[in-house]
Amino acid sequence: MRGLPTPKRLRLALALLPALAAEPLAAAICGVPSVAYPTILAALADPSCDPIQLAGSSFTESFTVARDVTITGAGSGSTRISGWAIVNGATTEAELGALRIDSLGADPPLCSGAGLDVRNGAEASGVDLVVVGGETPGGACLLFADAFELGDLSAWSSGGV
Numbered sequence: 001m002r003g004l005p006t007p008k009r010l011r012l013a014l015a016l017l018p019a020l021a022a023e024p025l026a027a028a029i030c031g032v033p034s035v036a037y038p039t040i041l042a043a044l045a046d047p048s049c050d051p052i053q054l055a056g057s058s059f060t061e062s063f064t065v066a067r068d069v070t071i072t073g074a075g076s077g078s079t080r081i082s083g084w085a086i087v088n089g090a091t092t093e094a095e096l097g098a099l100r101i102d103s104l105g106a107d108p109p110l111c112s113g114a115g116l117d118v119r120n121g122a123e124a125s126g127v128d129l130v131v132v133g134g135e136t137p138g139g140a141c142l143l144f145a146d147a148f149e150l151g152d153l154s155a156w157s158s159g160g161v
Contacts, residue, residue: 029053040081044069054079054099062086065094065122073099076130090121100130 030037030049037043040063043052051070056078064086065071071094073079079099087094096116103115115131118124 031055032059033057040071058082064088066092068093070095070097071099072097076100076128084115084117086117086119087122087124088119092122094122094124096124096126096129098128100132102132104132 028046028048029051030043030046031053032038032040032043033055037046037049037052039061040052040054040059041061043049044063044065044067047067050068051072054071054073056074058080060082062083062085066089068091075098077100081099081101083101084103085096085101101115116124
């Protein structure tokens with residue numbers, strides 16, 4: 001017959017509590033859009049959101065990533081961000097994949113900056129990541145800025161592609 005825990009079992013359980021409390025909480029997969037996270041910005045504001053999973057949809061917003069995070073869409077042909085993305089901070093690593101960032105797709109077009117801007121020693125990587133920009137009546141838009149990846153690719157950003 002099972003009854004109350006024995007003093008020995010109770011001491012063992014109490015002894016394990018500090019070890020369990022020391023374990024980091026598991027990251028949460030945050031779906032966007034959802035009731036809890038209607039926008040990419042809302043998911044980025046929650047530090048427990050990693051990875052952030054974007055639906056195959058269009059998002060009209062711009063955002064800054066200032067923490068390590070993975071943002072994945074449903075494919076560059078299905079998930080489109082009309083706006084720009086900044087990855088900022090010397091210790092920030094962002095993985096962006098299966099999505100399209102279109103700096104000209106915003107209303108109005110965002111030609112004052114890059115479609116994807118990696119700043120201050122941050123790192124960005126991705127698979128199936130498409131960044132789109134081009135000529136506008138006001139001049140060329142930057143596709144990438146601040147030495148995207150490891151080399152100085154300023155020639156890529158000088159006149160739009």
